[in-house]
Amino acid sequence: MSSATRTETPVAGSLxxxxxxxxxxxxxxxxxxxxxxxxxxWKTPPDFEALAAFTGFAVEHxxxxxxxxxxxxxxxxxxxxxxxxxxxxxxxxxxxxLVGLFTRFWALLAVAQSFVIFLSVGLTPEEWPxxxxxxxxxxxxxxxxxxxxxxxxxxxxxxxxxxxxTKTAKWLARAS
Amino acid sequence: MTVRSGxxxxxxxxxxxxxxLVGSPDEAYRWVDQSGAAAVVTVIIAALxxxxxxxxxxxxxxxxxxxxxxxxxxxxxxxxxxGLLGGNGSTFAFLLGLGIGYAxxxxxxxxxxxxx
Numbered sequence: 001m002s003s004a005t006r007t008e009t010p011v012a013g014s015l016x017x018x019x020x021x022x023x024x025x026x027x028x029x030x031x032x033x034x035x036x037x038x039x040x041x042w043k044t045p046p047d048f049e050a051l052a053a054f055t056g057f058a059v060e061h062x063x064x065x066x067x068x069x070x071x072x073x074x075x076x077x078x079x080x081x082x083x084x085x086x087x088x089x090x091x092x093x094x095x096x097x098l099v100g101l102f103t104r105f106w107a108l109l110a111v112a113q114s115f116v117i118f119l120s121v122g123l124t125p126e127e128w129p130x131x132x133x134x135x136x137x138x139x140x141x142x143x144x145x146x147x148x149x150x151x152x153x154x155x156x157x158x159x160x161x162x163x164x165x166t167k168t169a170k171w172l173a174r175a176s
Numbered sequence: 177m178t179v180r181s182g183x184x185x186x187x188x189x190x191x192x193x194x195x196x197l198v199g200s201p202d203e204a205y206r207w208v209d210q211s212g213a214a215a216v217v218t219v220i221i222a223a224l225x226x227x228x229x230x231x232x233x234x235x236x237x238x239x240x241x242x243x244x245x246x247x248x249x250x251x252x253x254x255x256x257x258x259g260l261l262g263g264n265g266s267t268f269a270f271l272l273g274l275g276i277g278y279a280x281x282x283x284x285x286x287x288x289x290x291x292x
Binding site: 030033034036037038039040041042043044045046087090091092094095096098099101150151152153155156157160 | 177178179182185186189206207208209255256264265266268269270272273276277280281283284287288
């Protein structure tokens, strides 16, 4: 494309200036947050029975055999500890996405966690693998659009971090 | 979004979560479980949040955050049997979110330069 053509091309409207786009981003962020919040419900200590059964699908129906081996030899024997890690991770993803704080970081962590869940149940009969592709896609969308900057705490705090010339502030700004 | 509108939005979200509970007897449609005790705590938190939206009252947001964090800890301790609040992991995660939200708004109010 020549420079002349580029200058003549009409400028597309920015997502940030489109009220419907902004509203959609907020709605998706909050619904996605509740997906994680709701699903902390069935992770019950101390034995995490349901989580152990769910995680065990990685061994019964392997998606990626090395991961199945890790689940069988390391995770399932220590499900009492692993379960608390899952609660902490998923509760934090839901909580932070709900209020839009450090949204890019938590959305990317949601992508990673969705991928791990896919590795456990992706080939399990009656599971729908597209659920997990969609979860990864929504996480990427929220990270890519920096969804916390619309009706989220990132909208209020990021401008403050950007004015501070410290490493911590720069990292916080990147995470938001 | 301003700090004031943030307090109103978050408090409204807290109350809407209770409406969803009342209107959804099937747990598949309940996005967060809140028994009677947890619902009362959520109403208190939301009331503090709405009050914090008033002029010069952002410090009440800290009170809302403290109550939410304390309730989240109580619920976390009672994950096995419901505990004092009678909820579960979703209750814990939601209360954690409210605590983070109100604390963040209170911090934003303190750090923003445009106090008039």
